[in-house]
Amino acid sequence: MKDPKPVSSAQQRFTFTRRNFFVGGVQAAFGLLLSGRMAYIAVAENDKYTLKAENNRVSLTLIPPRRGWFIDRYGKPIATNRADFRVDLIPDRIVDQSGTVATLRKLLNLSDDDVERINRELKQARGFQPVQVADGLDYDSYARVSVRLPELPGVSPRQGFSRFYPSGPAVGHLLGYVGVVSAEEYQESKNPLLITPGFKVGKDGLEKAFEQNLQGTAGAKRVEVTARGKIVRELATRPDTPGKPLRLTIDVDLHNYAARRLGRESGAVVVIDCLTGDILTMASMPSFDPNSFSDGIGVTEYKWLQQNRRIPLLNKALQGLYPPGSTLKPMVAIALLDLGIDPAETIFCNGGYTLGNRRFQCLGRHGTTNMADAIKVSCNTYFYTMGRRVGYDAIAPVARQLGLGQEYDLPFISQRYGTVPDSAWIKKKYSKNWSQADTLNATIGQGYVLTNPLQLALMSARIASGRMLTPAIVAAKRPVAAALPYAAEHLALVRDGMDRVVNAGGGTGVASRLPLDGITMAGKTGTAQVRGLGKGGGDAWKYRDHGLFVCFAPVNDPRYAAAVVIEHGVGGARAAAPVAKDVLTFLYDREKAMATLQTLESAWGGTPEERMARELSEYQISIGTTSQKTSDNDA
Amino acid sequence: MNSVIPAPIAGLPWRIMLILTAMSIFGASVLYSAAGGNFDPWAGKHLMRFFVFLAMALILSRLPMDFWKAITFPVYGAVLILLITVEVTGFVSGGSQRWINIGFMNLQPSELMKPAIILAVAWFFDRLPPSKISTMDALWPPVLLLSLPAGLVLIQPDLGTSLAIIFGAVVVAFLAGLPMRWFVGAGAAMVALIPLAYFFGLEEYQQRRVLTFLDPEADPLGAGYHVNQSAIAIGSGGFFGKGFLKGTQSHLDYLPEGHTDFVFATMAEEWGMIGGLALLFGFFLIFKWGLNVAVNSQTRYGQLVAAGMTCTIFFYAAINLMMVMGMAPVVGIPLPFMSHGGSSMLTVMICVGIIMSIERHPGTRLGQFG
Incomplete structure (x- = not known):
C-alpha cells in the first residue's frame, strides 16, 4: 500500500473492500481447517477414541x-x-x-x-x-x-x-x-x-x-x-x-484310610489296580494341610513343618528312596527261574553265608530250603547262594522289567527314581568293579539298590497280574497292558511263595492275614537296614531299620497290589504288613477296617488333623509365639 | 410489495434472526443434554437470555449511525473506568476479580470492552484524513486506545479477553488501510517475541497450558486432561454421533466444562461430524452476513464497525473451536450461541445488534469531506 501520493477516500473504499475480502478468505480458511481437523478426529481416529471413551465409561x-x-x-x-x-x-x-x-x-x-x-x-x-x-x-x-x-x-x-x-x-x-x-x-x-x-x-x-x-x-x-x-x-x-x-484314578476313601492308618509313623502306602495300573492310593504321611498352605501359611506353621524330622514336606511315595530289602526276593526268584534254576533245588541255611572271610547274615537258621520256602521265611542264605551263582548282572534286567529304577510319566513335578545297580552302573558311577559282595547285598535288596514306594507297588502289581502295567493317576481308558515275558508257571510259583508268606505256618507275614472270609492276601515283608546289620531295634528312631511290605489280593485272582513303607519301622512284618492288611481289608469290608482304625486312633490321640493341630500349638508354645523372632522364610 | 404482513414486522432482518435463533436453539438442546435431559440449570436460561438479548439487538438496530458515533467515547471511557474499578476492588479485596456486581447480574467490563474498542478505533479512522493513513499520526492514537484496556485486562489476568480486544482493534486498523508492511513487520516481531513472552509474560499455569497444547498426552490426568477428554468426546462421536442424550463423556462428567468452554465437544459427541459441519455452516452464514453488511455500508465508520464486530465474533468461535480440537492452548473463551454464559452472550448480541443497525442504516456516501 505504499503510495507516494495522498490517498483518496475512494482508494480507501477500494482498500477496504479488498482487505474485507481477504478477511473473509481467512475466515473461510479457518472454517476448512476446523472441518478437516474434526474429520480427522471424528472419522479417521474414531476407533481409537471410541475405545478410549469406552475405557472411561466402563x-x-x-x-x-x-x-x-x-x-x-x-x-x-x-x-x-x-x-x-x-x-x-x-x-x-x-x-x-x-x-x-x-x-x-x-x-x-x-x-x-x-x-x-x-x-x-x-x-x-x-x-x-x-x-x-x-x-x-x-x-x-x-x-x-x-x-x-x-x-x-x-x-x-x-x-x-x-x-x-x-x-x-x-x-x-x-x-x-x-x-x-x-x-x-x-x-x-x-x-x-x-x-x-x-x-x-x-x-x-x-x-x-x-x-x-x-x-x-x-x-x-x-x-x-x-x-x-x-x-x-x-x-x-x-x-x-x-x-x-x-x-483321578484315586479312590479317595481308600486313600484317606491309608493316610490315617499310617498313624504316627512316617511312611507311604501305594495301592495299584492290577487290571489297569491305576493308582488307587498314594498316601504319604506325615503331611501338611493343603488348606492352610492355600490360605497363605503362617511363618510358625511353615517352620514347624520344615523342622519336623519326619519331613512332612516330602512326598515319600515318589520322592522317598529306600533300600527295598527282602521285598525284592519274589523278583529275584522270577529272575532265577527265568535263568533255569530248579525251584525244587534246596540250599542249606546255617544262619548265614560266608564269602571269603566275610560272613553275610541270615535272619534265622532255616536248614534245608527250596525256593518257595526261601520266600516264605525270607531266607537270605538261599538268595545269597543263588544270586552269586547267576550273578547280579543277570538279575538287574528283571528288576528293571518289573519296574524298579524306571521313570514313569506321571504329572508330578518332582520324582526320584532310585537305582538298580549292575557292573556297568558301578563302573560309570564309582569307577570300580562289581564285587561278589555287591551281588550278595543287591540280591537281598540292600547295598546300592534304592526304590521308591510307587515302584515297589508297581513291581507287586506286575508280578500279581503278569502284565507290563504302567502307573496312571489321571482316569482314562487305556489299552490292556502287554504280558510280561516270563513263563506263567514261574509267576504262579512266585505268587504261591508270596501266598505262603502270609497264609502258611511259619511265614513272615502270617500275623497280617486278612480277617476276611474267602479273600486272602499274598505278600512279602522287607526290612531295610539303615545302619549296620543287626542293629535294627532299639536305639534312636532315626537309626532304626525301615519296615517294608509288598502284597496283592485276592491271591487266586489278583485285583489290588500294594506297597507299604514305614520309615524306621524296625521291621516289615511288625510295622508295614499290618498297615497293608488294614488297607486291603478296607477294600472289602469298610466297617471292619474302620473299627480297627478307630481303636488305633484313640490310642494315638485322634485323627491326623487333630494330632497336627495339637502338635502345632505345642510347638508354638515351645518357641513362644508372642516374642518369636523369625527370619524371612521363603514360604 | 403488497403484503399482509405489517411493514414494521416485514422490515425485521428475518434471515439473520432465524440463523441466530436456530443456532441458539441448537445450543440449548446441547445444554439440555449436558444437564442430563433437563432445562435446568443451563438450557432454559440460555434460551431465555437469547431471546432477551435478541430483543435488545433489535432495539439497538433501530438506533442511527450518529447515535453510535456520539456514544463511542462516552462508552469507551465508562468501560475503561469500570476496568480500573475492577482492578482496584480486586487489589483491595486481595484477589483477582473480573466482575462488578451490579445488583441483578455480575458484569464483566472486559467483555464490554470488546465492542467498545472497535467503536473507538473505527471512530478514529473515520475521522483520520485519508492522506494521513500512512503516517505515524495513524498509528499512535489507536495504539494508545488499545494498550490501556488490553493492559488492564491482561493483568487481571485474562489473556483470552485481552487477545480478543487486541484482535478487534488490529482488524479494524487493517481494514482501515494502514500500510501492509506495518502488519507484516509487527507479525515478524511477534514471532520473535513469542519465546520472550512465553518465559516472562505468562503465568505458570498459562505456560503449562501451552506445553500441554504441544503434547496433550504427556500428562493425560493432569494439565492435558481437558484437551484429551475433549478429543475423546469428539472422536468417539464419529460421523453421525452417539445420538441425542446418549453422550457418555459429558453425562458421566469425563468432559470438564462441557456446558461452557467445551460445549462443542458435548455437541460433537452426540451429533457427530454432521452436527459440527452444521454449526460451522451456521457460523459461515453469520460471518458472511456481517462482512456483506460491512461492504454494503456507505459510511467508513459503518464499514469498519460492521467488519470489526464480525471479526470479534469470529475470534470467539475460531479460538474456541481450535482449543476444543487441540489446535490452540486452553484459554477460557466460550463458543458464541452455544456456551452457557451471560456476559459473553451479551457481548456477542451487542455486536449483532450494532451490525443490524448498520445494515438498517447504510447511510450515504460522504466522500472525503465526511
Missing part, C-alpha cells in the same frame, strides 16, 4: 474363575471350592499401614503369625498386588470390616471362593496346594487376572501340573462409572467359567 472387575475340582475315580470330590468371605489389602491405597493392620488384627482376631505374614507380604508386594489378610471368613467378620471401610483405605473385603480339600493333610502330597501368584510370575505374563484378589494358582503337586485344565476362564463385572468413580449402573456381567474337573 470399569471392569475380573471375577476369578472357580477352580476345577479334583474328583476321585467314583466322582467323589477331593478338592472343591468353598464360598467364603475374604479381606485383602491393596498396598498402593493404604495410608497408614501399621494402623490399618492393627485395626484389622482387632476386628478379625488375627494371630501374631498372621500379622507377621501380612507385614512380610506387604513388604514384598508390588503396589498393584493385593495381599491377603484373611479368607474363609464368616459373615460377621466380613461385616465388621465392611462397616469400617471409610476409615480403612486400601482394605478390600469381598465375597469369593477358596480352595477346599475335604481330606486335609491326607491329600497334601498328592494334590499339592494353591497360592497367590508371585510378583515374578505376574511380571512374566502381566495378565491382570493373576493379581485379582482371590485368584490362586497351583503351587505344587497335581494342582500345579494341571494348572491349565483347572484354571477356567475369568468372568468380568462391568459397571458404568462417572469420572469421580461413582457407579451409575451395572452392565452385563459375564460369569466366570469354572475350570474343568479332573478325574
